Amino acid sequence: MDLLNDWPEPIVPVQSLAESGTSVLPDRYVKPPSERPSVDPAADRGEHISIPVIDFAGLTKGMAEWRATMRLVSDACREWGFFQVVNHGVSVDLVARMRKVWRDFFDLPMEEKRKLANSPKTYEGYGSRVGVEKGATLDWGDYFFLHLLPPSIKDYNKWPSLPTSCREVTEEYCQELVKLCETVMKVLSTGLGLDAGFLQKAFGGEDVGACMRVNFYPRCPQPDLALGLSAHSDPGGLTVLLADDHVKGLQVRRGNAWVTVQPVPNAFIVNIGDQIQVLSNANYKSVEHRVITNATEERLSVALFYNPRSDLPLGPARELVTEERLQLYQPMTFSEYRLYIRKKGLQGKAQVESLKATN
Numbered sequence: 001m002d003l004l005n006d007w008p009e010p011i012v013p014v015q016s017l018a019e020s021g022t023s024v025l026p027d028r029y030v031k032p033p034s035e036r037p038s039v040d041p042a043a044d045r046g047e048h049i050s051i052p053v054i055d056f057a058g059l060t061k062g063m064a065e066w067r068a069t070m071r072l073v074s075d076a077c078r079e080w081g082f083f084q085v086v087n088h089g090v091s092v093d094l095v096a097r098m099r100k101v102w103r104d105f106f107d108l109p110m111e112e113k114r115k116l117a118n119s120p121k122t123y124e125g126y127g128s129r130v131g132v133e134k135g136a137t138l139d140w141g142d143y144f145f146l147h148l149l150p151p152s153i154k155d156y157n158k159w160p161s162l163p164t165s166c167r168e169v170t171e172e173y174c175q176e177l178v179k180l181c182e183t184v185m186k187v188l189s190t191g192l193g194l195d196a197g198f199l200q201k202a203f204g205g206e207d208v209g210a211c212m213r214v215n216f217y218p219r220c221p222q223p224d225l226a227l228g229l230s231a232h233s234d235p236g237g238l239t240v241l242l243a244d245d246h247v248k249g250l251q252v253r254r255g256n257a258w259v260t261v262q263p264v265p266n267a268f269i270v271n272i273g274d275q276i277q278v279l280s281n282a283n284y285k286s287v288e289h290r291v292i293t294n295a296t297e298e299r300l301s302v303a304l305f306y307n308p309r310s311d312l313p314l315g316p317a318r319e320l321v322t323e324e325r326l327q328l329y330q331p332m333t334f335s336e337y338r339l340y341i342r343k344k345g346l347q348g349k350a351q352v353e354s355l356k357a358t359n
């Protein structure tokens, strides 16, 4: 697809704009009023409602506790599409090393990072926008995107060679996170009343995909006019996000409001992507989320996307289509599905809506 060969306009890393010390947000980043961050109404009333926090220690304590934990996950995915997980088994030290190598990467001189500049063809590398629509309003964030699975598309040459431990730490981190995703997939399958292996099998068994996006949100001169990442739902299967412990930024849609996620130390934020919404026939929700910026602190997050094999047409599980709940979506392969976001950028939930079965 020619359209995806290159960006429609020269890329300006947000970090370089932030470092220029401007006190005025450049026009390209000014969101229309309806998209600008508003005060979180609940937080404003002093009610710190947030997404559920679930302790995965319950998964290692016998059947009754396993099922109780499964119910918490299932409820969270039906109601919020999001939860935070603690006692997930990933070592604190590995998480700290992962944060450090990626902070160090974004601290490298711009010439070094730009050697790995990405194109919209695969998105792999250092980038500053999603979508190729000329003149689009941009988000106040840079990122690094890389492929992990299947092994045939993993290409270390496209990963940073600096800092020197970046590849090794990233590899180790991703292996641990993939194991966590496999566990979550079993819990999610059981929570739908299906076999524990159901979702894994539907994703292609051993042939699943995985990729990673490290987001870097520089300080923003006018946080009330910008977004770090526009509202979107994640197109893939499951996302596990490592966010900063001390800087808030992620907001999750709850009806007409945006609820700010309160970071919990040593937790991951897990959310359902569009492919699991489709497979579960909308029992589990892939919920819109966005990132707000702030004027005083940089923020780093690492999103691991666990995806179905790209060439399998995915539609709602037959077991979840009933007379009361008809088949909501038409099947599509993930490679076809993700072209939409790669061209149009982040568009809330418009894409999954477009799969609605017309019968």
Ligand code: OGA
Pocket (backbone or CB within 6 Å): 213, 215, 229, 234, 241, 243, 249, 250, 289, 290, 291, 301, 303
């Ligand atoms: C994403 C995402 C949230 C964040 O990368 O898809 O939603 O807090 N990131 O960076």
Ligand code: NI
Pocket (backbone or CB within 6 Å): 232, 233, 234, 239, 289
């Ligand atoms: Ni997301």
